Amino acid sequence: MAMPLGGILLLFLVLLAAAAAGGGGGVWAFSSSSSSSSYSRIGEQPLSLIGIHRATVGIDAAASVQASPRLLGVKGEDTAWVTVDFAAPHASDGDWIGVFSPSNFNASTCPGPSGSDSGPVICSAPIKYQLANYSSDYGKTGKGTLKFQLINQRQDFSFALFTGGLSNPKLIAVSNKIAFANPKAPVYPRLAQGKSWNEMTVTWTSGYDIKEAYPFVEWGMKWSPPTRTAAGTITFDRESLCGEPARTVGWRDPGFIHTAFLTDLWPNKEYYYKIGHMLPDGKIVWGKFYSFKAPPFPGQKSLQRVVIFGDMGKAERDGSNEYSNYQPGSLNTTDTLIKDLDNIDIVFHIGDITYANGYISQWDQFTQQVEPITARVPYMIASGNHERDWPNSGSFFNGTDSGGECGVLAETMYYTPTENRANYWYKTDYGMFRFCVADSEHDWREGTEQYAFIESCLATVDRKKQPWLVFIAHRVLGYSSGFFYGAGGAFAEPTARQSLQRLWQRHRVDLAFYGHVHNYERTCPVYDGRCASPERSRYSGAVGGTIHAVVGGGGSHLSNFTAEAPPWSVYREMDYGFVKLTAFNYTSLLYEYRRSSDGEVHDSFTVHREYRDVLACVADSCPPTIPPAT
Ligand SMILES: *[C@@H]1O[C@H](CO)[C@@H](O)[C@H](O)[C@H]1NC(C)=O
Ligand SMILES: *[C@@H]1O[C@H](CO)[C@@H](O)[C@H](O)[C@H]1NC(C)=O
Ligand SMILES: *[C@@H]1O[C@H](CO)[C@@H](O)[C@H](O)[C@H]1NC(C)=O
Ligand SMILES: *[C@@H]1O[C@H](CO)[C@@H](O)[C@H](O)[C@H]1NC(C)=O
Ligand SMILES: *[C@@H]1O[C@H](CO)[C@@H](O)[C@H](O)[C@H]1NC(C)=O
Numbered sequence: 001m002a003m004p005l006g007g008i009l010l011l012f013l014v015l016l017a018a019a020a021a022g023g024g025g026g027v028w029a030f031s032s033s034s035s036s037s038s039y040s041r042i043g044e045q046p047l048s049l050i051g052i053h054r055a056t057v058g059i060d061a062a063a064s065v066q067a068s069p070r071l072l073g074v075k076g077e078d079t080a081w082v083t084v085d086f087a088a089p090h091a092s093d094g095d096w097i098g099v100f101s102p103s104n105f106n107a108s109t110c111p112g113p114s115g116s117d118s119g120p121v122i123c124s125a126p127i128k129y130q131l132a133n134y135s136s137d138y139g140k141t142g143k144g145t146l147k148f149q150l151i152n153q154r155q156d157f158s159f160a161l162f163t164g165g166l167s168n169p170k171l172i173a174v175s176n177k178i179a180f181a182n183p184k185a186p187v188y189p190r191l192a193q194g195k196s197w198n199e200m201t202v203t204w205t206s207g208y209d210i211k212e213a214y215p216f217v218e219w220g221m222k223w224s225p226p227t228r229t230a231a232g233t234i235t236f237d238r239e240s241l242c243g244e245p246a247r248t249v250g251w252r253d254p255g256f257i258h259t260a261f262l263t264d265l266w267p268n269k270e271y272y273y274k275i276g277h278m279l280p281d282g283k284i285v286w287g288k289f290y291s292f293k294a295p296p297f298p299g300q301k302s303l304q305r306v307v308i309f310g311d312m313g314k315a316e317r318d319g320s321n322e323y324s325n326y327q328p329g330s331l332n333t334t335d336t337l338i339k340d341l342d343n344i345d346i347v348f349h350i351g352d353i354t355y356a357n358g359y360i361s362q363w364d365q366f367t368q369q370v371e372p373i374t375a376r377v378p379y380m381i382a383s384g385n386h387e388r389d390w391p392n393s394g395s396f397f398n399g400t401d402s403g404g405e406c407g408v409l410a411e412t413m414y415y416t417p418t419e420n421r422a423n424y425w426y427k428t429d430y431g432m433f434r435f436c437v438a439d440s441e442h443d444w445r446e447g448t449e450q451y452a453f454i455e456s457c458l459a460t461v462d463r464k465k466q467p468w469l470v471f472i473a474h475r476v477l478g479y480s481s482g483f484f485y486g487a488g489g490a491f492a493e494p495t496a497r498q499s500l501q502r503l504w505q506r507h508r509v510d511l512a513f514y515g516h517v518h519n520y521e522r523t524c525p526v527y528d529g530r531c532a533s534p535e536r537s538r539y540s541g542a543v544g545g546t547i548h549a550v551v552g553g554g555g556s557h558l559s560n561f562t563a564e565a566p567p568w569s570v571y572r573e574m575d576y577g578f579v580k581l582t583a584f585n586y587t588s589l590l591y592e593y594r595r596s597s598d599g600e601v602h603d604s605f606t607v608h609r610e611y612r613d614v615l616a617c618v619a620d621s622c623p624p625t626i627p628p629a630t
């Protein structure tokens with residue numbers, strides 16, 4: 001079989017020559033075919049199991065990989081199934097196929113991780129992988145076939161056969177290159193509310209630099225002539241990230257991210273839109289055709305349906321990356337929402353978005369997975385530890401959960417109506433709702449800028465017209481009996497409740513939502529650890545406390561609870577799911593928890609409340625009315 005290796009072959013020849021001359025240190029000491037690497041460790045980015053910087057090269061003329069078809073997306077599709085045939089002279093369980101994009105993955109294109117003496121021979125992780133033995137009979141015959149689903153992500157692809165397991169890989173064969181017909185095509189549009197209610201933002205990804213083509217959105221109301229609105233374009237480079245693997249083996253060119261602001265929308269009206277790029281010769285490269293419903297104005301009385309969940313992550317429909325053991329519920333949540341999309345007006349994904357953890361390619365995979373949702377309803381993001389946390393980067397927590405991304409990917413890939421993108425807090429109104437979205441990865445305590453924001457967001461809403469006041473944060477700032485928080489004794493982020501509960505109470509916050517803990521839990525209306533009401537399913541009258549819900553079961557592996565449920569915990573479930581809120585009018589709200597596996601409601605309650613109930617004084621909610629004696 002001919003192997004069109006191009007530059008890579010050259011690289012191998014150079015390195016093999018060096019090895020033959022006795023050069024090279026640790027990088028060359030590969031352990032034969034032992035595969036002692038641990039596969040699919042719970043909660044670890046599967047791509048991080050691959051020791052790609054330790055890879056050695058031993059091209060074997062008897063091994064081969066072939067991928068077909070060579071040209072993908074000839075009818076404009078942005079995903080495609082590819083068949084990969086491969087053979088190896090000594091098949092073993094440690095063999096695997098890595099998908100590389102761009103197809104030329106030689107080390108000269110990237111710096112390796114720090115601390116490796118002679119430098120790696122491959123220094124960018126594959127975008128996905130499958131074990132060769134997923135193909136039955138591979139062990140016996142030494143021949144296998146695997147199917148991969150590829151998405152259009154700006155570069156061509158090649159497939160590489162490794163032996164030695166994931167942790168000590170040795171490259172033995174590389175495939176022909178394959179590519180999408182237009183790798184630069186505009187893809188994966190995502191809507192988000194702008195800074196004002198009558199503004200919708202459209203963000204998408206392409207391979208077109210602003211110098212190369214003019215990005216715009218063509219849009220309008222049904223039956224009226226379209227308008228074209230120019231889009232702003234941003235990108236970032238390796239140096240704007242904070243650490244490994246984002247800056248090293250996880251780096252992948254993010255292409256260009258475009259955002260257009262569609263303004264002066266009519267409330268609740270249907271609009272259509274199409275993204276596009278105009279080339280210098282006037283030719284236009286179009287995206288697909290979509291439509292969305294403009295938001296209602298603040299205080300508008302109409303049916304309003306909101307979905308909230310956290311910690312969804314992504315998964316691979318082709319079984320790559322250990323059969324999606326990383327976020328097992330992700331596809332069920334995505335598919336269940338897509339099925340009900342006609343009955344959903346806005347979605348909040350409240351942190352831990354992709355769990356890319358510094359493997360940049362995974363953001364493309366995620367935006368593709370949720371595109372059927374994000375292209376039709378506003379998709380509002382909150383920031384979580386997996387987006388933001390990195391030591392000495394200004395995050396409140398000093399963990400390494402973002403894998404060196406330190407918020408750059410989240411800030412760039414999705415639009416949020418924040419004042420300052422690095423501080424991921426914002427308010428957004430949707431008809432009878434106000435949402436105050438906090439950023440749990442930055443300090444929220446009294447005296448901070450964020451505390452002032454939360455107070456102002458809660459205080460400035462007209463509850464006569466926007467009765468439904470919702471607080472959101474990624475980490476649990478309120479209540480959770482998740483095992484981890486229970487073991488800490490605080491049943492929340494330590495000190496968070498003490499800082500914020502007076503604000504929630506004074507401003508009669510109806511509902512507070514959190515992710516981070518991967519399960520579902522709902523409290524009574526609670527203030528300072530005490531239930532304001534024994535009621536469980538039909539709430540009415542004065543707002544004696546806030547109902548807190550953990551909705552972290554979007555997709556990532558599940559978390560258990562403390563053995564005993566605290567008195568404020570009304571319902572706990574260790575399964576995948578999301579919450580849907582339906583506001584019918586100023587006095588009636590329906591809350592439902594639905595499982596991702598079947599879309600069925602497994603916990604619910606209603607709230608019936610008049611404006612005077614919001615005004616009513618309850619514990620610590622009103623300032624003292626009698627002036628202090630002088
Ligand atoms: C590696 O790839 C780069 C970019 O395509 C190419 O310029 C270079 O010659 C290649 N290096 C080797 C050693 O093959
Ligand atoms: C395939 O290989 C993996 C890793 O070596 C091993 O854990 C697994 O049991 C094998 N699967 C089959 C079907 O042989
Ligand atoms: C993170 O580190 C900073 C700087 O050392 C420190 O001020 C801060 O308290 C740490 N955060 C946490 C939550 O420990
Ligand atoms: C929850 O999981 C933790 C960690 O795996 C374990 O130590 C604990 O016993 C479990 N708790 C319950 C109540 O199952
Ligand atoms: C509000 O909606 C609920 C549920 O549909 C309905 O029962 C109630 O009559 C409505 N109230 C008003 C004032 O329209």
Ligand SMILES: *[C@@H]1O[C@H](CO)[C@@H](O)[C@H](O)[C@H]1NC(C)=O
Nearest residue numbers: 328329330332576596597598
């Ligand atoms: C996904 O949904 C299917 C169909 O309802 C169900 O059988 C499966 O267990 C679900 N997967 C997970 C991880 O919950």
Ligand SMILES: [Fe+2]
Nearest residue numbers: 352384385516
């Ligand atoms: Fe989290």
